[in-house]
Amino acid sequence: MKSKSAARLMRSIALHLFLTPLAILWLFPLWMMAVFSTMPDNGIFSPDIVLLPSTQFFDNIANLQRDTDFIRAMMISISVALAYTLLSVALTSMAGWALARYQFFGKGAVLAIILGTITLPYAVVVIPQFIMVARDFKLANTWIALIVPPLFNSLGVLFMRQSFSMMPHELFDAARVEGVKEWRIFLFVALPLARPTIAALSIILFLASWNNYLWPLLINSKPGAMTAPVALGTLIGLTKVSWGGIMAGAVMLTAPMLVVFVLLQRHFIAGIAAGAIK
């Protein structure tokens, strides 16, 4: 018994010795971002390396707000991410349900296409998507353009399909025998049972929208209508770059997500695992 617990202790120490430097390596840029957000621009570029925060955080925030109307941009980002998450979960759930539960002509092909789109790099998609949305539909600088094009998320469809496929089909047969309509079975039986997957998917989708930079930059560059990452990007000018403001903005963008991740990491990891092994 003794040797067993000693071996476990040794394993734990070895694991910590291995993981701690990796954690520091990962956390260091985040820490420096937080430190730089509290410094004036000239402090950031001073030859002395400073590892502890200074006192200029609120000045940097004030500059950021003055230059970019950052609070408004944050509000837009939150609204877009919420709307995107809600609509995308609804859409991917319905698609996943159809692919999991119904037999129809071309189902295999539809699945193959959806799977195929995952392998396409975003850079390949973004140009035709921009031309279609901006030129053909004339939707540039609109909320629709920000939210709708990325709505159909292949990964989400596969996530949801997997979740519905894993449910015992007898549950749905029982509801059918009871005379419950298909859409009610979906709404009142399948969706509540898929709650863990929906939670994980929601976090992933919200993060994707929150972090999205390229598409909002291309399609929505009107001052006053930009999302927070794009607004932050405008601080990088040709002549003057306000690094203190950028770092303060980056902290504002990152902190809520870190809190969300810490609170919901169980769901997040469950979702990743569900996609990976089931």
Added chain:
Amino acid sequence: MAGVSLKNVVKSFGAVGVIHNASLAVEDGEFVVFVGPSGCGKSTLLRMIAGLEDVTSGEISIGGTVVNDVEPAERGIAMVFQSYALYPHMTVEQNLSFGLRMTGNPKADTEARVRRAAEILRITELMGRRPRQLSGGQRQRVAIGRAIVREPQVFLFDEPLSNLDAELRVQMRVEISRLHKELGVTMIYVTHDQTEAMTLADKIVVLRAGNIEQIGRPLDLYGDPDSQFVAGFVGSPKMNFMAAEVIGTGGGGITIELPNQGRARLVMPLQGEMPAKGTSVVLGVRPEHFGRAGQGDCDITVTVDVAEHLGSTSFAYANTIEGEELVIERDPALHELGSDALTVSISAARAYVFDAGGKRLR
């Protein structure tokens, strides 16, 4: 209430035939059990009656109406599934009332039906619990309750007791039997357990590889099987089968010899067509039908490998030098199982002969 009728029902999945031309009449209020080994098509047949599987050809009627194209909910049936199929996120009460609520049944009526079902099944105190907080037997009761609230004309049970332990299975079997008496409705029950079939059924339908092998009352199937398959499937422990050869015909019967049982000979009276001399046949004797030595029409001597003493009865697992295994039931009071060798007798009146294809020769 309503009877169920199947006329030449066929079910295929692509090129694979699952049910071949099944015809059957279930009388109003009857308890019919579909029994057969795994993969024989009994659950598929039940699901076709429920409307959960399409019929490839043939006709299914419930209460005199052809229901081939009728939705499951409109067939007047309720179904209890093997896995219970309770909605895990709902309480017992919500599980019972879900179907009625979703189909717009008046609230007062729904509540009354749920209350009545709960009382019948004695689950009133469980109404606030979720399925995961219930034992297997309680879950099964809730699943049956969900069927009762629909006030169906026909109850369909798909192996409802197979997930329960042996003791609970006996208890639930009695409860289902009581429920049938109380409600008086038609019930169709699928199982692979012949004990369930024998104890519950008014009528048993034995299925084999998508064909109906025999339909009859439990004791008729036990005492008068049409085939070696039915004879072997009904009864526990199962019937013993011994290789035999016809060595003579005439006198209203055949004389057979048992090459693996010390060439014992037995005259079997037959009324139908007699097999020719030299034909290989199979002799069937139930474990409980072996008599004491010298008291039957022929004696055989076997070596007892294992004796199981159950108190009220004993079973000898025996075999001959030629390796033919037999199960023999003995009365413990006879104290016959003390030695390795056992001589028992076979009576022609309590034995069965089957041809090489498994058909009973009468």
